[in-house]
Amino acid sequence: MRVDVDEPDAVEEFWSGMREAAAAAARHQDDDLYRAIVKIGKSALAQGVELVPSSGYFLQCPVCSAQSGQRCVNAPSHPLKENTLHPERIELSEKAIRGEVPLPEPLG
Numbered sequence: 001m002r003v004d005v006d007e008p009d010a011v012e013e014f015w016s017g018m019r020e021a022a023a024a025a026a027r028h029q030d031d032d033l034y035r036a037i038v039k040i041g042k043s044a045l046a047q048g049v050e051l052v053p054s055s056g057y058f059l060q061c062p063v064c065s066a067q068s069g070q071r072c073v074n075a076p077s078h079p080l081k082e083n084t085l086h087p088e089r090i091e092l093s094e095k096a097i098r099g100e101v102p103l104p105e106p107l108g
């Protein structure tokens with residue numbers, strides 16, 4: 001997959017497609033597809049594609065338990081304000097895609 005990183009929307013578009021695939025994997029509880037998506041994400045990072053906050057959609061939220069592909073919902077003491085994802089989820093997702101933490105069991 002070739003992404004023109006000079007194109008301002010290209011990165012957002014790339015992760016948007018990945019997010020849709022992750023949502024499909026969650027819907028069908030397809031662990032293999034999910035792992036393939038993470039592999040693609042890692043390889044994109046290795047090629048210099050940057051993570052964007054929406055990459056948090058890959059994982060189930062550790063705060064509100066929103067599933068992969070779903071927006072976060074307000075949780076007690078963790079209001080979302082204008083964000084669609086909890087910051088903890090974005091951080092966890094970045095670490096998981098970079099391989100710094102193991103992937104949480106994603107598909108409950």
Ligand SMILES: [Zn+2]
Pocket residue numbers: 061062063064065066072073085086089
């Ligand atoms: Zn959340």
